[in-house]
Amino acid sequence: MSESTLKSDLIQIIQEARVAILDVYDSPFDVDRKTDDTPITEADRRAHDVIVSRLSRLDSKIPIVSEESNLAAYEERRTWDQYWLVDPLDGTKEFVKRNGEFTVNVALVIGHESKVGAVGRPTSNTVYYGDVKAQNAVKITGEDEFQIDTRAIQRDMVRSVQSRRRADPRAERFLSDLESDVGAIARDFRGSSLKFLALAAGEADLYIQPGGTSEWDTAAAQAVLQAAGGCVMTLQGESLRYNTRDSVLNVPFIAIGDSSTAWRATLLRHLAIFSE
Secondary structure (H helix, E strand, O other): OOOOHHHEEEHHHHHHHHHHHHHHHHHOOOOOEOOOOOOOOOHHHHHHHHHHHHHHOOOOOOOOEEEEOOOHHHHHHHHOEEEEEEEEOOOOOHHHHHOOEEEEEEEEEOOOOOEEEEEHHHHHHHEEEOOOOOOEEEEEEOOOOEEOOOOOOEEEOOOEEOOOOOOOHHHHHHHHHHHHHOOEEEEEEOOOOHHHHHHHHOOOOOEEEEOEEEEEHHHHHHHHHHHOEEEEEEEEOEOOOOOOEEEOOOOOOEEEEEHHHHEEEEEEEHHHHHHO
């Protein structure tokens, strides 16, 4: 399918999932627990059904991995050239708190790399879309569409985004060490994949994640960020990749808006503390 057709289809799918999610969000709902003790609601299930059904109609031959579906064995997954990677409702804890900081994530992974991503924020009727090959990233709110780009790093004006729920002591050590090079680093707290989107829109500079995410948490927003000019790399400086092993847990990574060689070199020098 063409780039414009794929973009239109994914935005429509995100919007349909939004309707299903807000129908639950605006009503009383129960919170269940999955086998890994993470929460799940009727909104997660409805969004999953909408997205999987619509993606299957786009191209029934492309496999789909969703957080809310049974995961195919790696012996099968390793043969895939491409597949959809979906988190129907990223930030269920934020959904339960009704703070609006949850998203809908749909990514197309090709050859272990997230190439196309659409991320919706249901409570603001906003969709972020990124095509890495085309280097095109946009933010759509209602009928308005805007190009988004990352920003160049400015020392003494560096801003980090991080989770509302937990402050990782290893991440704090890294940021403190980095401050010796770039000056005081401002902190911004956001839920779900909104941290990546802050980088993509030029509102922040880095997001360090030493652990605790799954591939469906990051793939769509990584595509948006990379299409906007940023990158996501392991703490050793390699691009964050997908479907390379049995586990769907991400390795530790850092997401950055400015992907210049000089800034990456600065970060890698300070990231060395993780290997001590």
